[in-house]
Amino acid sequence: MHNPVKQATDQLEALIQAAAKSAMEDGSLPSCELPDFVVEIPGDTKFGDFASNIAMVSARAFRMAPQKIAQVILDHLDFSDSLFVRAEVAGPGFLNFFLAPRWFGSVLECIAGDGDAYGRSDYGKQEKVMIEFVSANPTGPMHMGNARGGAIGDCLASAMDAAGYDVTREFYVNDAGNQIEKFAKSLEARYLQIYKGEDAIEFPEDGYHGEDIKERAQEFAGLHGDKYLNVPDQERRQALVDYALPRNIQKLHDDLEKYRIVYDVWFRESTLHESGAVQEAIEALKKRGLAYESEGAVWYKATEFGAEKDEVLVRQNGNPTYFAADIAYHYNKFAVRGFSRCINVWGADHHGHVARLKGAMDAIGLDGSKLDIILMQLVRLMKDGEPYRMSKRTGKSITLGDILEEIPIDAARFFFNMREAGSALDFDLDLAVEQSSQNPVYYVQYAHARICSIEKKLAAEKIAYDPAKAELQKLTEPGEIELIRRLAGLPGEIIEAARSYDPARLTHYAIDVATLFHKFYNACRVVGEDTGLMQARIMLCMTTRQVLRNVLRLLKINAPETM
Structure with missing residues (x-):
């Protein structure tokens, strides 16, 4: 390589x-x-x-x-x-x-020789890294933020893999705690309303109001009828959760696979409680003198690690908090499974949780600096030049499934990676489906398809591509040199994307290469009387196609041969 x-x-x-x-x-x-x-x-x-x-x-x-x-x-x-x-x-x-001119020719030879492997390196020295991203609550469908987090996390994982890291993609399934209790009560209310009417059964004020809750309750009623109408509340709620939760998790699987995201691990929060790992983490903090009991609850001395106030680990009712489970989960990542670095992709609304979780890693005897959090800013969906309204719990939210029905997957993955995670993103629905050079993903794919059409045209004219006859030292035009210089930069761009946790560098790079190729092709005639120069320019076209294909593969975006 x-x-x-x-x-x-x-x-x-x-x-x-x-x-x-x-x-x-x-x-x-x-x-x-x-x-x-x-x-x-x-x-x-x-x-x-x-x-x-x-x-x-x-x-x-x-x-x-x-x-x-x-x-x-x-x-x-x-x-x-x-x-x-x-x-x-x-x-x-x-x-x-x-x-020296020979360096520019050697770049094309390197690309041609490496082929699909061009751009890969051993920069990461096989460091064992986990990237946890999306991790949407299984209580409902994924929303716009998850769509962006999925593209960023998955493409960062691809970049880090290409840069020589040993990367694991992980989804953390929050199938325990408060949100599951809320899920159960929401399902129960909708189930009871089917038989007793909406006026007779009050819906929980903090419940999940989405249409998906009504649909699951209707499905459950279709299977079981009124069998669970007069059983104890806990039995009814457990039956509803046992029915709805696996289906919701499967829906997460299906939507993410459609989005071309396949996880190595789906880690369930419930296993931390069942195995005793949460309690073990709490006991470890107690042994270190960093947890104490007060007012019937167990507290973590977060103030000793820079926090403004101490944090509850176990509530007065004896139930561990989400924070306690989060400590146990990250202890599992580092101490049990041996990842040397863990990267979490979170929404910007979690910024207050960053310092306290990193501090908790130090408190439990690990190195909080090895936990890196990518905070992702909001997405604003635009249509017809206006913001496309969305709301998370009213049943009118824009889901990942909605996005993938409305725009091509290629465009979704490219657009959500157009800006670094820390920048807010306006997602233009109209532009995403436009088939013109104004649409950046179409522009890049068109460059690839254009080169494929050049190859077909050469074959039709019975001109064979023969790299051995390419006189690469003749590639001296500014457009040729500029393009070759950018092609040479792919390995470095991948390394920098991995190092800085910024896969948006790869979309920008792809646009740059496409732009420089179109500029070269419009300025330089490929087919000519000078065989050595012609073969050199054909080689420049073929290696440009290889580079575009390699970048698009990292982004999991199609490289079409015709458009």
Whole structure:
């Protein structure tokens, strides 16, 4: 697996270090330890393909002006047998470096050689990472926030896998505690209303008002009739939950699979209670002197870990809180299953829970810094230029299922990954279904399909693609160089998406490559009399298609051959 940019960066760092060492040996620079310096691709590459701040950061160590240091290093640089041909001093002492033409050709050879594996790396060193995302309550359908969280979490998992991490995707099923009690009472009220009328049976004020609750109650009544009308409340509620909960969880499975999300693990909260793990976590905190009893409840000393107030772990009625189960769950992730890093994708409304859960990991003897929380801002659905109203519990909520019925799955996954998680997102329903270059996913897919049509056209003209005849050094047009430079960046973009937890980088990258390809194709004629140049341009087309295909595969978006 190749990373052309890293290869050039590593070589350039070695060239700079060798030049500085040579200058120290002949007395041009005083002997000292070379400080850390940066080699990077500048924002404007017309002044150089790479740049370094070596002279700027070493001014104090060498007790010399940066421009003079830069000139000394420049005089000692040896570019023979390297990927670079020259360098120059710029501004207050920056060094700009220019790549040899053969590097650009080598990029296409790397892509062609790696094929579907191009972009992958061993950056993560197989670190064992879990990404928990969506984890919607099984008391109702998934909403817009879950749709965004699903796309972000799943594409981040793909990026981290491609960057060399050992990634597990997990869904945490909240099938215990208060929300299940509320679910049971809501189902019970709707079931009783079927036989006694809505006026006779008061619906719980904090119950779940969605149409899905009515549907489950109707299904249950269709199966059992009035059999559960006159049994004890707890028996009725348990029967309703035993019927409705598995069906709701299966619906979560089905909707997420339709959305192309397949989890490695579905972890049930109830197993933490049944196994005694919740109580064990509470006892562990007690042994550490970080839990105490007061007013008939058990409390966690959250204030010792930066919180404003202590937290209840066990209520006065003897039932553990959700927070107690959450501590046990994350203890299970780290201590029992051995993940070295855990990433949770949460809605921004959970921001108050971040510090206290990380603190609780420290309190129970783990490292809270190994728990990373991605806080995801709200989605505003737009239609006809206006906000599309939605409300979470009134039965009018926009569900994931609604979204997938209204727009293509490709568009949903692409659009929900168009901005970093911490930014609010306006989702334009009209644009998502538009078949034009204004629709970013259509634009990217069209670039892929366009290259496929080029291949078909060449075959029709009986022109065979022969990479051995490609004279890659002839690819010197600005549009060609710009496109190749961007193709070379895929491994680095995947690594950065994984490192910064920002899979939106991949959608932006795909748009960039599509834009540069269209620009190249409109400026450069592929079929011509010069066989070597023609084959080189065909190779540029084919490797661009490979890169687009690889990125779209990570995003789990189709790469169509015709549109």
